[in-house]
Amino acid sequence: MRRALSLITLLALLTAPGAAQSPTTGRIVGRILDAANGAGITEAGIQIVGTTQGTLSGVDGRFTLVGVTPGTVSLLVRRIGYAPKTVTGLVVVAGQSLQQDVSLSAATVQLTATVVTAAAERGSVNEALDQQRSATGIVSAVTAEQIAKSPDGDAAKAIQRVSGVTVQDGRSVFVRGLGERYTVTSMNGARLPSPEPEKRYVPLDLFPSSLLQSIDVSKSFTPDLSGDFSGASVDIRTREYPTRRTVTFSASLGANERATGQSIVTAPSTDGEWFGNGASARALPTALRSAAAVGQLTSRQQVNAAINSLRNVWTPENRNGLPNGAFGVSVGGQDPILGLDLGYLASLTYANTQDIQSEYTQANPIQEGGRPVVLESWAGQGATRSSTLGALFNTSTMIGSHTLLRLNNSYTRSADNEARHSIGPAFAFSGGSIERMTLRYVERAVRSTQLTGDHTFNAQHQITWSLAAAAVRRQEPDRSDLVYAQFTPDGPYAWSDGNPDVARRTFSDLRESNWSSALNYKWTIGEGAEAPAIKVGGLYRSTTRDAFNRQFSILSTRVPEADRARRAEELFDGRYSTGDADVFSIYNVAADGEYEAGEQLSAGYLMTELPFGGRFRLIGGARVERADIEVNTALANGGRFVSRLDNTDVLPAVILNVRLSDRAQLRASASQTLARPEYRELSPVQYLEVVGGQITRGNGDLVRTLIQNADLKWELFPAPGEVVSLGVFAKRFDRPIERIDISTGGQPFVSFFNAKEARNLGVELEARKNLGGWVGALERYALFSNVTLMESQIVLGEDASANTNADRPMMGQAPWVANVGLTRSGDRGGSATLLYSAVGPRIFSAGTVPYPDVMEATRHLIDLSVRLPLTERAELSLDARNLLDAPFRLTQGPIVREGYRTGRNLTIGVRWR
């Protein structure tokens, strides 16, 4: 009771600003930053000019000044080794917190004291933060501010705006054209587990963009990063708390021209689906749980009971598409609670969207007369209703001025309910026409908890530590695939005998979790910006995965002719499966999709940061990493097969930053990194892919890939918030793992092998520029663009176990990626942004000879976002996505293997705070 009361009190405190008493003083909080690299400066003296009031900055350069008399004040910031700075024009209001960050330049760069206004100082702080992102490595980022001006509702859409980044299937990230195996994803620095059963990636569409502070994409390796970094490391940074207590509400409503209000193919839903909680209603019936049980059912009653235990849902329905909707609420601030100054942010978002693949076509080829022609093809529609729920609770506090503690928690959950319907002639049915119906429900959940500590002692010693635990779960319960066939031309589509694929139900469930602990120590030898530093640290991470998969096929040759055209729901309503009726049989399709995997990763590193000559900064070191992976596959006979990969690697890296001028710098880096096989790929057991449905065989002989990386980047910062950069990169992959098709005399299958080597070269160009600098009338316009040109080549090697074209780019690598945006800022913070993005034609999958590669055609996407402030506290947003309704197309020579259109989307939203 008392606890409940205190909770209510707390809530009241949070939501009713200033209700308790009316204070007579205000506060100033902020950070002191190094202008050169954005790093926090500790032990800097902050003083309110004309008073004796002052404090020293603590961990991360943070400071808080309390009891400031309301009015306009100036701050004087001083630190040995840096030029002092006075910031004027800070307006302090009683009972409120004012945030003011201040950047200091090293005394060698700037000797004289400077005086700047508070407004101007914000620009130079921005610049410092820009620099921070690329201080050690080569980092690109998309920030909350940029996301807010775009129509990007989730992290997967937002990250596409980062240079060199492409997103496949709407969720998996390719950086510089390298596949998902070369990208690792973390949240606030701690690795996120992968919820995908056959690939290792974190589907970024799980994260609502309103929870994000930024998405940082590191493209060059430093020893304090994870060694399996290889292509890039994506770090999702969740939002930080605002200084002032803020409550934000947002809501939006949207429509898709091809779905909303139109009759579209729809999967029947269950309770709880709206909240991403429909899996329990689709759980695997107990009668089917044991793999061997179905095969061992002997009596007809048992077989019928097993069949009847399935949910009697097979056929997609046609219903009018619902509009898209989303809302969010967040509360954040910084308040003294229990004697500690506690920063906090709690956020909850929910979205329900209807995606459509209309004009859906799919085709398979056959080689005829030296070129591929269509062997079989289908046309129809696919549609997915998705719910996404995101929750965040971050809090942090300073204990004294030397200790900063942070606790970050996040939870996201999504549910995709997909229906697909298509009709066309099928090779396996001797050219007869078939009707394919698929119902699919996928639920994903990610939770992450981190406790981090940051301790600084006399400005020279910094210790950071973190304890993190994260878990994911992906459930695909009760997928149904039904094939009806046309027995006579123009006749009805009807139940078809015998083929194992006519009625299939799949249940899969994957859990992965990890926990990690990390400790870092940084010793800055001496004072000021020129002081060299040594950094050592260690990491231990333990990951476990448990994947479960059951697939059943129902077949019957005994459905009477007259009843075959009935809907499956009628055939399975019990009329043929009651008592000892002998009509349907049920088979296990495969049990080998089940496995457990464990990985123990321990790592240590040593690196130094050595500024010299006033212009140079050399960062060098090495990381030692040992990974011990064990994959334990369950076999159809109940046995288990164990595969193992245990490697210890030394991964050196060296980076040189050269400050060419106040506004330009050059960075060069060279490193070695690695990529390890996905767990499942190590198990040499044939199994059916859960996601792709293909027969797949792992390879116990796979070794990890070693990657040598070289980067060179020139950057110019013409004005605060502006950047022009040009980078080149080169990578060499030693024994990269490629997914390949293998032909047999019968069913082809997919496998993995180590190719000999691959090379990846590219140029990245990025610019963010206010047009006012060129034409005064265009002062309100800002242009940004990033373009990456890439080239890669894979050498398969003598083994040639692949039948794919021997000389080709790596899979997924596009020759170019372009993002262009134009923003017009309005009065009172309004804006309008036009965005263009496109990816050059890339290999979706390598063709098996004699077929050409399957290419994903370029899709030109144009989006428009308008932000209109209505009042001081309310903003109206208008987002239009996919204005060209560009088609998605996979082509193989003259054949369109797969194609569809997703329709134009229009969303109207409001935001209030």
Added chain:
Amino acid sequence: MRFLSSLRVIMPALLVLVGACADGVTAPDPLAAPATLTATTQGPRSVQLSWAAVAGAETYEIDRATGAGSFATVATVTTATYTDTALVAETSYRFRVRAIRGTEQGPYSTEATALTGDRPVVQVTADITTNTTWTSTNVYQLTKVISVANGATLTIQAGTKIIGGTITTGQAPPVTALMVLRGSRLNAVGTATQPIVFTSSAAAGARAPGDWGGIILVGNARSNRTGRTVVEGPAPADTVSWNGGNLDNDNSGEIVYTRVEFAGAAAILNVELNSYSLYAVGSNTRFEYNQAIRGLDDMFEWFGGTVDGRYLVSYEAGDDHFDMAEGYRGRLQYLIALQTGPRVTPRAGNPGALSAEQNGFEIDGCGSASGTCALGFSSEPYTMPVVANFTILGPGAGVLPVRSGGDGGVGMLLRRGTGGTWMNGVVARWPESGLSMFDSTATFARLAADSLDVFNTLLANNGRAFDVAGATNRFGTADKFTDANITTSTAAAHLLFTSIPDSSVAVANGASLDWRPATGSALRSGGTGTTLPGKTGTRVNNFFGGSLAGTTFLGAIAPDAAAPWYAGWTTYFRN
């Protein structure tokens, strides 16, 4: 103990002494029949006999008969005990004994019967990389997919038994098979009385289709695939590429008088092995007198290659009886396929399943739509077999799956760009159709090029004889065969033969069937005679030391043949 055994020596001596004493007094009594003859199995090769000594006997004559056969004397001994050590394992023997005195022969004892013990089971755990012989005195148990590699020859003696089963120990894959790699050979030459049997490790009566994998031969002849194309099946078969060969007269050994029973295991659904998988096997390989029984996938499948074959019997397939593809160019004569009901089903829990498309012949050009057929179905070399004197008997209606397109059970399915010649055969009792030709572009091109011929054949009692006009992608309509001497009939198919059960009657376990044409059967005539039409005559030379002869009869055996070629070594087991 020692006292007792010395008594055993002394007592008969005393008896002889007593007899000798009596001799002087009266004429000796006639010899009695040895009493209480007992036969005790001592192992796989020996049986110990003992009986009560007969007064006055000087020696004993021991007769033995195998099974129900006739007796022959095998030994003469002086004591009332004998151990026969020259026996064959797992065989029933009858014994009798009589006493001998001078020229006097006493009456025979009553018969005693003994079944010799099981042969010792030798576990085969390692691949065979040096020349190796498996002897008929042992049973060889395959414990995984055993490869004969490194140019080694595996010789298997006549009468040897090889078993394989589903592995339950958690090994991957849980499948056993024998795989002979390119450059290695399998010399498995049985005899009509001592065939080499590859079968399930389960006890007779408890065997099921798909219990083990089968025999895989990988030769070095040409196929029409390009790139790397591997054996369909579990590891390590799925790492063995079988195309790219260039030696059409390659030799993979001799496979003669063998049976492969209950094979076709799968590691996962739809990836089953065939009973006999012949990948790119060359023409110097000898392949005759072989039977496949109740395999879960195809019974005989040729993937490219040129190996000839004759005297092949297929009983109860889970998929096709005779499957040829990927540029197979061998000649085949005297083939029997029998499918009855109910449907073949694997053991409960087996990941394999029967095909939805079960046919007698299923012949493809380049069969894959998924790649490595450089010109699609019409890749070269074309599939061009010569098949003569085939008896392909289906299960009749109501057994096989019926599907869209109506290909559920076709006697001869010729498709995907195949050529070839079929003659002097009979295709009967197939529920869908007797003869069907698919792929109006690729396969029709072979027909138009006069490379695809079916003639002098009886299509009897099938759902329909030919394709119907207008069916999707099918063109094997009756009008294509107007001059081909193809006759059709609706009479009951089993009556064409001397002793074959009706489709509604299950074939008994261990049955011996008589495939000779019945009196007055339509099979007795209608054949080509020795003069073969068209291009065929040039394609039948060098067939088992002669040439493939045309016959006046149809089907796999001549009317009134004195010793049917299938007698003795073939058998029909359901489990």
